[in-house]
Amino acid sequence: MVNYNGSLLSEADSKLTVNNRGYKYGDALFETLKVVNSKIFFWEDHYFRLMSSMRILRMDIPMNFTMEFLESEILKTLDANNLLQASARVRLNIDRGEGGKYLPSNDAKVNYNISVEPHDNPFYTIDLGAKYxxxxxxxxxxxxxxxxxxxxxxxxxxxxxxxxxxxxxxxxxxxxxxxxxxxxxxxxxxxxxxxxxxxxxxxxxxxxxxxxxxxxxxxxxxxxxxxxxxxxxxxxxxxxxxxxxxxxxxxxxxxxxxxxxxxxxxxxxxxxxxxxxxxxxxx
Missing domain, CATH: 3.20.10.10 (D-amino Acid Aminotransferase, subunit A, domain 2)
Known part of the structure; x- marks a missing residue:
């Protein structure tokens, strides 16, 4: 299940279209998060980096985009995928919606979507025998x-x-x-x-x-x-x-x-x- 603007949908039913500005112009940002047993590692740093990046790209930040709101949406998505008490990789994606060419249209509205997947290791390790x-x-x-x-x-x-x-x-x-x-x-x-x-x-x-x-x-x-x-x-x-x-x-x-x-x-x-x-x- 993926989270599209708060609605939990199957991947087949996701609402991203070919007119999405993230798809057409790369007019989007994302955060890759590590979550273990409902704890989002370094969530405050991720959140403030995201807000700073949205301001730099001149995105209109929705009033409900508080740290608490986005955290609850991430946890809701993990719960829907039975990963709330596991180790997971999360992608939080923010785009400017649809409309306009390079210049966004006045009615372009910021969207968010959240996707999750299992991740094997809950803590950080070094494989001493691995070549890199x-x-x-x-x-x-x-x-x-x-x-x-x-x-x-x-x-x-x-x-x-x-x-x-x-x-x-x-x-x-x-x-x-x-x-x-x-x-x-x-x-x-x-x-x-x-x-x-x-x-x-x-x-x-x-x-x-x-x-x-x-x-x-x-x-x-x-x-x-x-x-x-x-x-x-x-x-x-x-x-x-x-x-x-x-x-x-x-x-x-x-x-x-x-x-x-x-x-x-x-x-x-x-x-x-x-x-x-x-x-x-x-x-």
Whole structure:
């Protein structure tokens, strides 16, 4: 069952049409959520990112779009799919409805829809025996700036980059902006570790304003033994790093095991993951 503007429908009966602006123009936003036993991980961060993104895209935010309302709609959808007491992946999609060309019509009305699916692991883990090979994706580049960091339905680079990765036996690829700085992975933010220094690209470079990125930065800020830097990353820095890892809300922390000829450890990532799971148990 999917939730379309509060109505629970089968997927076959969903009301999205070919005139939907999210379909026609990518005029839509989404949040990918991890929910375990009715607890939405980092829900407040997801909600405020969504509201901020809607304002940037000049969407009229409905008065009922409170944090409590959208949370109740998510839980209602999970309940309808017998996932309320399980681990689930949720997609909350917001679009501007129908009407207009590039310029929305005056009567275009914001819609929401929610879809859910089971997810195996309730907490975050690292598979120590898994390989995770990456390379640079250099066919297309992202423009620097905060607009590139919005979680919109326009994910062309992520799609063709994922196809490229599969064709070349990579688990992921790293994305460059037009300044040729490394900004993120195809499905998450990037962190590099060198000695006791942790570095991640700044939002101004065009990387996603990731919810898990925010959690990791907060955890690192409490560690007096490391220094944190949000600064542009050159491709030359990757092979000099001790560790590279990717972060997202669904997987948590994913260590990169090899980039080109350089193989990496994951000791720091393992310790950081313990702190992340501990934080979740305390919340």
């Amino acid at each position: 090979l990456v390379d640079l994706y250099k066919d297309y580049f992202v423009a620097p700036g905060l607009l590139s960091g919005l979680k919109t339905n326009n994910k062309a680079i992520q799609i063709i980059g994922s196809i490229y990765a599969k064709e070349n036996d990579f688990e992921n690829c790293l994305v460059l902006n037009t300044n040729k700085s490394v900004i993120e992975a195809l499905n998450g933010n990037l962190f590099i570790v060198k000695n006791n220094k942790i570095k991640t690209p700044p939002l101004e470079d065009g990387c996603l304003k990731g919810v898990m990125r925010k959690q990791i930065l907060e955890l690192l800020s409490k560690d007096v033994n490391v220094s944190i830097e949000e600064a542009s990353i050159s491709p030359f820095e990757l092979q000099k790093a001790d560790e590279l890892f990717v972060t997202n809300v669904i997987q948590g922390i994913v260590p990169i095991t090899k980039y080109r000829k350089k193989e990496f450890r994951n000791d720091f990532a393992q310790e950081l993951l313990k702190k992340l799971n501990a934080k979740l148990r305390l919340v």
